[in-house]
Amino acid sequence: RRWPPWRCRRQRCLLPPEDSPLWQYLLSRSVREHPALRSLRLLTLEQPQGDSMLTCEQAQLLANLARLVKAQKALDLGTFTGYCALALALALPPAGRVVTCEVDAGPPALGRPLWQQAEAEPKIDLRLRPALETLDGLLAAGEAGTFDVAVVDADKENCAAYYERCLQLLRPGGVLAIPRVLWQGKVLQPQKGNKEAESVRSLNERIRRDARVHISLLPLGDGLTLAFKI
Numbered sequence: 001r002r003w004p005p006w007r008c009r010r011q012r013c014l015l016p017p018e019d020s021p022l023w024q025y026l027l028s029r030s031v032r033e034h035p036a037l038r039s040l041r042l043l044t045l046e047q048p049q050g051d052s053m054l055t056c057e058q059a060q061l062l063a064n065l066a067r068l069v070k071a072q073k074a075l076d077l078g079t080f081t082g083y084c085a086l087a088l089a090l091a092l093p094p095a096g097r098v099v100t101c102e103v104d105a106g107p108p109a110l111g112r113p114l115w116q117q118a119e120a121e122p123k124i125d126l127r128l129r130p131a132l133e134t135l136d137g138l139l140a141a142g143e144a145g146t147f148d149v150a151v152v153d154a155d156k157e158n159c160a161a162y163y164e165r166c167l168q169l170l171r172p173g174g175v176l177a178i179p180r181v182l183w184q185g186k187v188l189q190p191q192k193g194n195k196e197a198e199s200v201r202s203l204n205e206r207i208r209r210d211a212r213v214h215i216s217l218l219p220l221g222d223g224l225t226l227a228f229k230i
C-alpha cells in the first residue's frame, strides 16, 4: 500500500475540525500571539463577518515568512479589523511599513486601538479606497519591485488584477499570499453565476501555469496559496 489506511479514506475536510482536540493541541503548541493581537482576534470574532479574518496560524505563518525574507515593506489587501496587518507589522523592523487597503472605514477603526496598544500603529499605513486604486498609485509612484510580502485578501472578483499588480510590486524573492483559495470547496464545481468561486478557480489555474513564481497551496484555513516571486 502506498499510504497508511487512514489516508485512503475519503475525507470531506482536509484538516481536523478546529474544535478537535488534535487541532487545539496544534494551536496550543505553536501559536504565539502578541497580547494585543490576541485581543484583536477575540474582538474581531465578536463582529458580524468576524470569521472572514485570517486564522491565527495563517497570520503567524505569514509573519514568519516576512521575518524569513527580512521584509521591510508589506502589502495587505483587505484590512478588515487589521489582524493580518498587525501580525505583519509586528514582524517588521521599526522602520518597516505595511500598506493596507480597505473600502470600509468601520472595521479598521475598531482595530486601531489595538494596533496602538501593540505600538505597531506607526508601521500601518491604511489606505481607505479601492485596493486597485492604491496598487495603481504605488506602481505610478515607482514602487514596483520594492515590496517583500503581499497578502491578497480583499474582494475575490478582482483577485486576478490584484495578483498581477502585487507581483509587479514585489521584488524577486518576495512572497505573495492568497487566502481562501478553496472557497469552501466551491472551486471544484463553481455554480454558474457564482462570480467569486469562478474568479478564485480561474486565479488558481493562472497561478498553476505561472512560470514567474514557485508555488505551494496549503490546506490551512480555507486554503492558502503562497507564490514566491522568481
Ligand SMILES: C[S@@+](CC[C@H](N)C(=O)[O-])C[C@H]1O[C@@H](n2cnc3c(N)ncnc32)[C@H](O)[C@@H]1O
Pocket (backbone or CB within 6 Å): 052, 053, 054, 077, 078, 079, 080, 081, 082, 083, 084, 085, 101, 102, 103, 104, 107, 129, 130, 131, 132, 153, 154, 155
Ligand atoms: C476577508 S476580509 C479581510 C480579512 C483580513 N485580511 C484579516 O485578516 O482580518 C476582506 C476585506 O476586504 C475589504 N474589501 C472588499 N472590497 C475591497 C476593495 N475593492 N478594496 C479594498 N478592500 C476591499 C472588505 O471590506 C473586507 O474588510
